Amino acid sequence: MTTPDTDATGHAHGYITAKDDYLKRLRRIEGQARGLQRMVEEEKYCIDILTQVSAMTKALQAVAMGLLEDHISHCVVDAAVAGGPEAEAKIKEATDAIARLVRS
Numbered sequence: 052m053t054t055p056d057t058d059a060t061g062h063a064h065g066y067i068t069a070k071d072d073y074l075k076r077l078r079r080i081e082g083q084a085r086g087l088q089r090m091v092e093e094e095k096y097c098i099d100i101l102t103q104v105s106a107m108t109k110a111l112q113a114v115a116m117g118l119l120e121d122h123i124s125h126c127v128v129d130a131a132v133a134g135g136p137e138a139e140a141k142i143k144e145a146t147d148a149i150a151r152l153v154r155s
Contacts, residue, residue, distance in 0.1 A: 065125030066118055076114050083107040115152055119145070 066073055084107065090100050123145055130141035 065121035065123075069117070069121065073114060073117070076110065080107060080110050080114070083110065112152075119148060119152065122148070 083103065087100065087103055087107065090103065127138075127141045127145050130138040
């Protein structure tokens with residue numbers, strides 16, 4: 052049975068033990084986005100805005116890398132231990148996620 056903190060197979064998400072940390076980081080990033088909007092509204096210097104965009108991008112990348120690490124160490128490892136098509140699907144899913152992160 053799927054719940055908000057489990058996947059379709061009923062396994063808990065890998066990030067669940069650090070959920071509060073991720074939420075705190077994401078709220079901080081949300082604040083950075085509002086700050087960027089304010090900077091544009093106030094017509095701040097371009098380079099200052101770009102500096103803040105870079106900081107926000109790095110913060111998002113850190114969240115993505117943490118989620119990816121949690122996914123691999125929990126979801127992918129569990130699937131690999133179980134073997135079969137689920138393992139292959141989880142590995143492909145992780146590989147695709149890495150490819151998306153590399154392109155961004």
